[in-house]
Amino acid sequence: MNQNTPPSSCDLRITSEVRQRVLTTAQLKDRGVSPAQAAERCRTGGSWQQPLPGVFVLHPGPLSGRERLRSALLYAGRPPASGRRGVPAQPAGTEDPGYGEAMITGLAALALHGFAAAPPAVSLDRVDVLVPRNRRLRSVRYVRLVRGSRLPRPEWLDGTPVAPVARALADAVVGLADAHTVRRLLTEAVRGGHCEPAVVVGELNRAKVLDRPQVVNAVDSLLAEGRALAEERLYDMVRTHGLPEPLWNVDLRLPGGPHLGAVDAYWPEEAVAVELDTRSPRHSRLDDDRRQEEHEAEWSAYAARREHLERLGVTVVHLTPRKLRDTREQQAAVVRTALMAAADREPAAYVMILPR
Known part of the structure; x- marks a missing residue:
């Protein structure tokens, strides 16, 4: 084969690198795979699958947790944001222009931050992805888009852009009705040293959930917890x-x-x-x-x-x-x-x- 000849779809195989297993239509095209060829691979009994519009996974089996997260980010970040203005700088070695400004938020983000009170990201039926308010996409399948006019700078965890704890908490609380779960998450945020109560309350205020019954008592407990923790630090x-x-x-x-x-x-x-x-x-x-x-x-x-x-x-x-x-x-x-x-x-x- 000529050195300059693009590879065919048959040359793309499963690798240990998730970025090479989960690709967008545009990324496949750059590798010499046409949309028609990709669609053919995803037919019943085929060797690929398409979990989200415009996103392909190069094997037929169940998606791993990292594959689900990458698929969600590629869907929310498309079209590829190379050279697009306004995309925040990313740490060297972690940048992926396919993600654009999208970042994981909500319960999935809290799980990635190590919260014991959050279910493992792989077990969640829904993955929340924070995107700019003007993104012309809709929530689909297991991806729920959370739109924001001012996005925080993401924290990069194992190559995945993740919303800061306070923002992820607020986005998670929006979809939670259980007061016990809300209280556990807020308490862990403070006791675990992830963020201060005032920052959490500010984000809950921005999300307009402070007057919800399942939040009011939890916030009162959070402020009392924060006060006691600050006093302990002063004594120490x-x-x-x-x-x-x-x-x-x-x-x-x-x-x-x-x-x-x-x-x-x-x-x-x-x-x-x-x-x-x-x-x-x-x-x-x-x-x-x-x-x-x-x-x-x-x-x-x-x-x-x-x-x-x-x-x-x-x-x-x-x-x-x-x-x-x-x-x-x-x-x-x-x-x-x-x-x-x-x-x-x-x-x-x-x-x-x-x-x-």
């Missing part, structure tokens, strides 16, 4: 990095005056307070404008309280759960610096310290 930071033991969870008040606010840790001799920011988007039936007004009012009240404490000579260190998770040593250094700087400041006003 103080003790692991040798900081003086503070007074935990106290209220500050002026003698005979107003309540100054609650703080998570307070060092009275140095007049240094630590406050955890575990605020989350409001989960209510209010419209977006009212919800934004509530958020801004809450932030204004927090800022006013902090300024009042600072005027009284109390240093307030503001920590977020994410900082305590990802940069705990740096946050300990910030608190230690504030404690050491107390000797150079004017004495703080006397404040009453009450248990919370």
Whole structure:
């Protein structure tokens, strides 16, 4: 055979590489296989199969989990996106232009992220694939297209583009009616360190599912879980990095005056307070404008309280759960610096310290 002669369909055999076993019509054509030849191979008793429109698997047996996922991505990503503008950059060695901007989301994505509460991806009857809102495709067979106006940057897991956990959670919850399953998934997201509660609630808010009965109680538990986890990280930071033991969870008040606010840790001799920011988007039936007004009012009240404490000579260190998770040593250094700087400041006003 001439070296430049394209291979025939008979030259394409099953390999151990899933990308060579699952191909689109265009990819087969590039390999010298016409649509008519591909269709002939997929007839009853043939050696190939066509699980989705425009996607071929080069063997007749059941699809493996990775073959189902690749088939779904190739279907949602077609036509091949080579050179198309707006496709996000992909890590070297993982790019597959046939996927375009499509990524696995929902329960299948959570399974790929390692969630014990999510069924194995291979056992799912449906695979959710996140695509741009303007994609002119429809859900078909085992593929459900989830459309979004602003797509997140995918995480690449074993060569598969997967939606980040918070987005995958929200897309999964949209299709779940069982409150127990919803609670387990949300709890695992926080306990497993995948993401912070505020990020999850923000995505659930975007998906407009916060007022569903199976979600409301789960979100309340999620926020309580996140608060407890952040407090545990704060305790661990103080003790692991040798900081003086503070007074935990106290209220500050002026003698005979107003309540100054609650703080998570307070060092009275140095007049240094630590406050955890575990605020989350409001989960209510209010419209977006009212919800934004509530958020801004809450932030204004927090800022006013902090300024009042600072005027009284109390240093307030503001920590977020994410900082305590990802940069705990740096946050300990910030608190230690504030404690050491107390000797150079004017004495703080006397404040009453009450248990919370």
